[in-house]
Amino acid sequence: MDPKVMDEILQRLQKEGIKITQQRKKIIEIIYDQQNHINADTLYAILKKQKAGVSRATIYRTLDLLVEKRYIQKMDFGEGRCVYEFKLGQPHHDHMKCLRCGKVIEFNDHIIELRQHTICQNHKFYPMSHVMQIYGICHECREKEKKNL
Amino acid sequence: MDPKVMDEILQRLQKEGIKITQQRKKIIEIIYDQQNHINADTLYAILKKQKAGVSRATIYRTLDLLVEKRYIQKMDFGEGRCVYEFKLGQPHHDHMKCLRCGKVIEFNDHIIELRQHTICQNHKFYPMSHVMQIYGICHECREKEKKNL
DNA sequence: GTCAGTGCAAACTTTTTGCACAGTA
DNA sequence: TACTGTGCAAAAAGTTTGCACTGAC
Numbered sequence: 001m002d003p004k005v006m007d008e009i010l011q012r013l014q015k016e017g018i019k020i021t022q023q024r025k026k027i028i029e030i031i032y033d034q035q036n037h038i039n040a041d042t043l044y045a046i047l048k049k050q051k052a053g054v055s056r057a058t059i060y061r062t063l064d065l066l067v068e069k070r071y072i073q074k075m076d077f078g079e080g081r082c083v084y085e086f087k088l089g090q091p092h093h094d095h096m097k098c099l100r101c102g103k104v105i106e107f108n109d110h111i112i113e114l115r116q117h118t119i120c121q122n123h124k125f126y127p128m129s130h131v132m133q134i135y136g137i138c139h140e141c142r143e144k145e146k147k148n149l
Numbered sequence: 150m151d152p153k154v155m156d157e158i159l160q161r162l163q164k165e166g167i168k169i170t171q172q173r174k175k176i177i178e179i180i181y182d183q184q185n186h187i188n189a190d191t192l193y194a195i196l197k198k199q200k201a202g203v204s205r206a207t208i209y210r211t212l213d214l215l216v217e218k219r220y221i222q223k224m225d226f227g228e229g230r231c232v233y234e235f236k237l238g239q240p241h242h243d244h245m246k247c248l249r250c251g252k253v254i255e256f257n258d259h260i261i262e263l264r265q266h267t268i269c270q271n272h273k274f275y276p277m278s279h280v281m282q283i284y285g286i287c288h289e290c291r292e293k294e295k296k297n298l
Numbered sequence: 299g300t301c302a303g304t305g306c307a308a309a310c311t312t313t314t315t316g317c318a319c320a321g322t323a
Numbered sequence: 324t325a326c327t328g329t330g331c332a333a334a335a336a337g338t339t340t341g342c343a344c345t346g347a348c
Contacts, residue, residue, distance in 0.1 A: 019302055019347050040337075055305045060338060062303095076225045080313080081337060096274050109268055115260050116283060123254060124288035125245050132281040134265060139273035168322050168327055189312075204330045209313060211328095229338080230312060 001032040005089060009071055018065070023054045027062045031072055037083035037104065075131060077104070094131070098138035105138065150181040154238060158220055167214070172203045176211045180221055186232035186253065224280060226253070243280070247287035249294075254287065 009028055010020050030046055031038055040059050047054040063084060066072040073087045077097055093108040112132070120127045137145075158177055159169050179195055180187055189208050196203040212233060215221040222236045226246055242257040261281070269276045286294075 014348095017302090021303065021347070023304070053305085056337095057306080057339080058304055074227065076227060078223065078225060078231075082227075096269070096272065096276075098274075099277065105272055105274065107268055107272065109264065111264050112261055112268075115258065115264065119256055119258055119261075120245070120283060120285065123245065123256065124291075125247075125254065125283070125285055126287075126291055127245075127283050127285040128248065129285075130281065130283040132279065134269060134274070134276050134279040136269065136274055136276040136278075138275075142273075142275055163323090166327090170322070170328065172329070202330090205312095206314080206331080207329055 001029050005032065009088065013069070016069070018069075023052070023058050024062050024065075026050070026052050026054060027059060028066070028071070031066075031084060032086045034086070037075065037085050039081050039083045041081070043084075073129075075133075077133065094133065096134045096136065096138075098141055099135055100137055100141035103138055103140075150178050154181065158237065162218065165218070167218075172201070172207050173211050173214075175199070175201050175203060176208060177215070177220070180215075180233060181235050183235070186224065186234050188230050188232045190230070222278075224282075226282065243282065245283040245285065245287075247290055248284055249286055249290035252287055252289075 006025070006028065010025070013024075014020060026047060027043065030043060040056070040063060043059055043063075044054070044056055047059070063072070063074070067074045067084070071086070071088045072084045074082050074084055075095070076082050077095075091108055092113070093106040094112075096105040096107065097103070098105075116127065116130060155174070155177065159174070162173075163169060175196060176192065179192060189205070189212060192208050192212075193203070193205055196208070212221070212223070216223045216233070220235070220237045221233045223231050223233055224244070225231050226244075240257055241262070242255040243261070245254040245256065246252070247254075265276065265279060
């Protein structure tokens with residue numbers, strides 16, 4: 001992972017009186033390096049493979065901490081478990097999920113973002129974050145279905 | 150509940166070879182009459198109070214069925230349990246959730262809906278449903294916070 | 299040295315499942 | 324009557340918690 005990013009996170013955490021532990025560093029690193037979304041269990045498996053010896057409890061506690069401090073984002077695609085992704089310094093984006101193959105496509109659209117702000121203003125609602133997921137069928141799966149007809 | 154709506158649902162279910170049971174009717178009725186979102190446990194409590202004697206297993210199985218058949222919508226506000234709301238014949242809407250008081254505000258915006266379709270077209274993605282939740286602070290909670298400063 | 303952080307195992311919460319029985323079509 | 328649907332209780336799955344120990348500052 002980019003050492004600058006890690007340093008920034010560690011410094012920020014330290015400023016808030018949060019202790020920098022080996023476990024926390026490793027968890028941050030794995031989430032950062034992970035291309036896709038990651039869930040608690042996968043994180044646990046990776047740490048186990050690395051023989052890092054980090055317990056599940058610590059993983060959940062660290063994930064909660066990082067979500068609270070806004071370094072990572074927690075999402076739920078209705079799979080019965082939550083997934084996380086690195087957020088700091090990353091541009092905001094939303095997701096499309098294919099109901100056939102499970103693929104997740106990321107997108108970012110400033111018109112939607114702007115419109116959300118307008119809607120919030122109309123409702124005198126002060127937005128802090130949002131999630132948006134579109135469920136449907138991706139191009140590849142539709143092509144496959146066409147062929148099989 | 151509106152008997153026409155109930156009839157429509159029952160007829161549609163029957164057409165698909167799904168049996169109409171007392172349990173299913175009661176569950177549909179409660180979700181329909183519920184103003185707010187409802188979760189499986191609350192549904193169970195209401196049924197218990199009515200001495201309807203519907204088991205949790207049946208509730209979950211019926212909820213799954215109704216979601217699949219698109220009569221109700223399942224949502225997750227990150228509370229560790231899912232909530233459901235009646236969908237058939239209701240205009241689509243999204244949600245704002247206040248992080249202070251937990252209130253959920255519904256809104257519908259055709260600009261966002263249109264824009265979502267455009268984005269999907271650009272990605273050759275065929276949308277079937279979507280969820281959008283904005284998290285933040287509602288007007289009332291912000292007013293309260295101002296006073297307490 | 300102090301106290302926040304960790305590991306472990308047990309507890310908890312929500313949801314799912316197997317199987318015998320019930321009730322709809 | 325023939326299955327689909329149900330209830331029950333047990334299991335599964337994900338997450339949280341209590342408590343004694345560890346390690347960062």
